[in-house]
Amino acid sequence: xxxxxxxxxxxxxxxxxxxxxxxxxxxxxxxxxxxxxxxxxxxxxxxxxxxxxxxxxxxxxxxxxxxxxxxxxxxxxxxxxxxxxxxxxxxxxx
Numbered sequence: 098x099x100x101x102x103x104x105x106x107x108x109x110x111x112x113x114x115x116x117x118x119x120x121x122x123x124x125x126x127x128x129x130x131x132x133x134x135x136x137x138x139x140x141x142x143x144x145x146x147x148x149x150x151x152x153x154x155x156x157x158x159x160x161x162x163x164x165x166x167x168x169x170x171x172x173x174x175x176x177x178x179x180x181x182x183x184x185x186x187x188x189x190x191x
Contacts, residue, residue: 098123098135113150115142124166124175126189134175136163141177156187 098120099108118138126132130145134154141163143154162180168189169176176186 111144111151113144115151121162121164122166124168126168126175127170134166134168136166136177138162141166141175154187158185158187 098110098112098115100111101108115135116137116139120135120137122136124134124136126134130147132143132145135142135144135151139162140158140160141154142151144151158177159179159182161182163177164180165178167176168174169186172186173189174186175189176184178184
């Protein structure tokens with residue numbers, strides 16, 4: 098996974114400690130520190146500016162394939178569509 102902060106002139110690899118498994122979807126939360134959520138074949142991973150690597154975003158979430166992620170700003174939640182375990186939602190941080 099790569100990140101650019103100059104409109105695509107240069108790119109930085111931010112994959113870090115993401116496991117070597119398929120990443121199926123990515124969503125960005127529109128707030129300071131640019132939180133990024135990655136849906137993988139082993140759940141959701143999270144990273145924001147200032148962090149050196151992605152961490153598992155567990156919050157009682159099962160270790161399943163995540164096919165779609167969505168931020169619902171009105172409810173202040175992240176929602177995940179999974180394979181075989183239905184939909185999941187969790188409150189976002191402050």
